[in-house]
Amino acid sequence: MAVNTTRGSLRERGIRLTRQRQILLDLIDKTRDHLDAEQLYKLAKVRDSKINRVTVYRTIKMLKETGLVDELDLMHYSGDQHYYETRLKQEHAHVICLRCGRVEEFFGDPLQKLRRQIESHLGFQILLARTEVGGYCSHCQALRAQEIQAATKAAESGRAAPVKEPPRRR
Numbered sequence: 001m002a003v004n005t006t007r008g009s010l011r012e013r014g015i016r017l018t019r020q021r022q023i024l025l026d027l028i029d030k031t032r033d034h035l036d037a038e039q040l041y042k043l044a045k046v047r048d049s050k051i052n053r054v055t056v057y058r059t060i061k062m063l064k065e066t067g068l069v070d071e072l073d074l075m076h077y078s079g080d081q082h083y084y085e086t087r088l089k090q091e092h093a094h095v096i097c098l099r100c101g102r103v104e105e106f107f108g109d110p111l112q113k114l115r116r117q118i119e120s121h122l123g124f125q126i127l128l129a130r131t132e133v134g135g136y137c138s139h140c141q142a143l144r145a146q147e148i149q150a151a152t153k154a155a156e157s158g159r160a161a162p163v164k165e166p167p168r169r170r
Contacts, residue, residue, distance in 0.1 A: 013066050023047050024059050025086070028069060034083035034094075034103050060084060074103060075134045091115075093131035099140035106133075 010017050017025075023044050027035065035043070041056040063069035063084075072083045075096045093106040115126055136144060 009066065009068055015062065015066065020044070020048060020051050020055055021059050021063075023051070024056065025063070025068070028063075028084050029086045034072060034074060034085060036081045036083050040084065070130070072130070073132070075132055091129060093133055095133045095135070097137040097140050098134045099136055099144070102137050104137075 010021075024040060027040055027043050027047075031043070033039075037057060037060055040060070041051070041053050044051045044056060060069065060071075064071055067087055069084050070087045072085065072094065074083050074094060075098065090107055091111060093111055095104045095106055096102070111129070111131065115129055118124060119126055
């Protein structure tokens with residue numbers, strides 16, 4: 001998101017772009033990861049030791065209310081946490097691995113085609129679209145295949161296979 005676009009959007013709403021707000025916007029916009037409020041707070045604290053949690057939560061709320069930031073569920077992989085990204089990004093789908101929590105963004109014509117189909121078939125004017133797709137990344141597919149193979153062998157031999165907990169999201 002361009003700084004001028006952000007400043008203009010905030011100025012139109014009578015909101016000042018403070019240093020702390022700029023830090024949070026930069027973190028949300030320029031970090032490849034989808035960050036929750038606590039992660040944003042920790043990263044912002046590194047940039048400005050005076051920033052506090054209340055400022056982070058109030059700023060997130062204000063950025064959501066002004067339409068500059070979207071709040072995402074990401075399939076509630078980590079419970080009820082919410083993650084944030086700038087709304088001015090190109091429309092895309094979030095592809096979430098349900099085992100390791102890896103999040104990829106998918107951009108492309110198929111999303112626009114789906115949007116046009118929905119509008120055409122339902123006579124619906126779409127203003128905002130969020131798409132989440134859950135499944136297993138290639139690494140976790142391989143791990144699952146190994147676990148299934150081990151469980152099958154263990155069942156055939158009459159003993160229980162060890163169960164491994166999936167790694168937690170970074």
